[in-house]
Structure formats: structure tokens, C-alpha cells
Amino acid sequence: MARLRKEVSHRWERRMLLRAWRQGEVDRDSICDADFLLVEASKYHGYPAERACPVCEGDTLREVNWIYGDRLGKRSNTARREEEIVRIVEEVGPVTVHLVEVCTRCRWNHLLETGTVEPGG
Ligand SMILES: [Zn+2]
Known part of the structure; x- marks a missing residue:
């Protein structure tokens, strides 16, 4: 299992x-x-946030991970599902991950957390 390290919250x-x-x-x-x-990536690679959008209050809020x-190579600055990130980290080593929330209805978006995912073991 990969683990997230040096996590920084941007919720404030x-x-x-x-x-x-x-x-x-x-x-x-x-x-x-x-x-x-960003909106399309959140639909295909993201997950429902399971809370209302803070701006339009729709149930259209999603969270998506971007890796750097x-x-x-070409995979830097792309959206990835968690299981993909685990595989990539086992292949290339530590990866920077930005967790972003995106509303597919009103297009609200904000960075929630940044961190590094490292190979486990
Ligand atoms: Zn919204």
C-alpha cells in the first residue's frame, strides 16, 4: 500500500x-x-465528495487527485484514480498529489490537500 506523507491542508x-x-x-x-x-477529469477520474457544493449546494461536488x-513524464499534471496512483508510485517512486474539489454544475473548484505518496512496505 502507498501512503500519503507531508500532507498540507488548504481548507483554511x-x-x-x-x-x-x-x-x-x-x-x-x-x-x-x-x-x-478539470470538470471532465473530475467526472472520469474523480469520486463523489458526498457533501453539498458550498456554492450552488448541488450534489454535484467531486474530488479528484492530480499527480506531479x-x-x-507525460503522466505528470494528469488526473488519476487512487488505485492508479498506487501502481505508478510502485513503478517510479514518490509522487506529488493535489486533491482538488470540483463542482460539475457551477464549476466551483478548490485545492483541498497537497501531499506526497510514497511506496509502502
Ligand atoms: Zn456547485
């Missing part, structure tokens, strides 16, 4: 941004700006 920044939006300090267009690729790493 998320909360602050949502608060600014609710107070009218930032407009919805500027926080609901997921591009086509020098040894990944």
Missing part, C-alpha cells in the same frame, strides 16, 4: 475564500472557474 484558505464570496467581496464567476479539462513528478 478555502473557508476564507467562501466567506469572502458570501460577504460579496469576490464574485461567483471568479471562484467558479473550473476549465473544461519529474519522473512521471
Whole structure:
């Protein structure tokens, strides 16, 4: 099994941004700006977040993992399912993972956590 290490939460920044939006300090267009690729990737490689979208309150919120790493080649900066990440890490070593939440309805998106997945054992 692979394990996540050096995890950094970005949930505080998320909360602050949502608060600014609710107070009218930032407009919805500027926080609901997921591009086509991110929305599609969240549908095919992501998972239901099982909580309501904080902006449109739809049940359309998903979480998706993006991987980065020098040894990944073309696979760097792509969305991957967890079981794929485990396989890739066993092959190339530690991989940086960004967990992002994306709403497929209103296109809200935010980074939740960053971390490194390392080979287990
Ligand atoms: Zn939404």
C-alpha cells in the first residue's frame, strides 16, 4: 500500500475564500472557474465528495487527485484514480498529489490537500 506523507491542508484558505464570496467581496464567476479539462477529469477520474457544493449546494461536488513528478513524464499534471496512483508510485517512486474539489454544475473548484505518496512496505 502507498501512503500519503507531508500532507498540507488548504481548507483554511478555502473557508476564507467562501466567506469572502458570501460577504460579496469576490464574485461567483471568479471562484467558479473550473476549465473544461478539470470538470471532465473530475467526472472520469474523480469520486463523489458526498457533501453539498458550498456554492450552488448541488450534489454535484467531486474530488479528484492530480499527480506531479519529474519522473512521471507525460503522466505528470494528469488526473488519476487512487488505485492508479498506487501502481505508478510502485513503478517510479514518490509522487506529488493535489486533491482538488470540483463542482460539475457551477464549476466551483478548490485545492483541498497537497501531499506526497510514497511506496509502502
Ligand atoms: Zn456547485
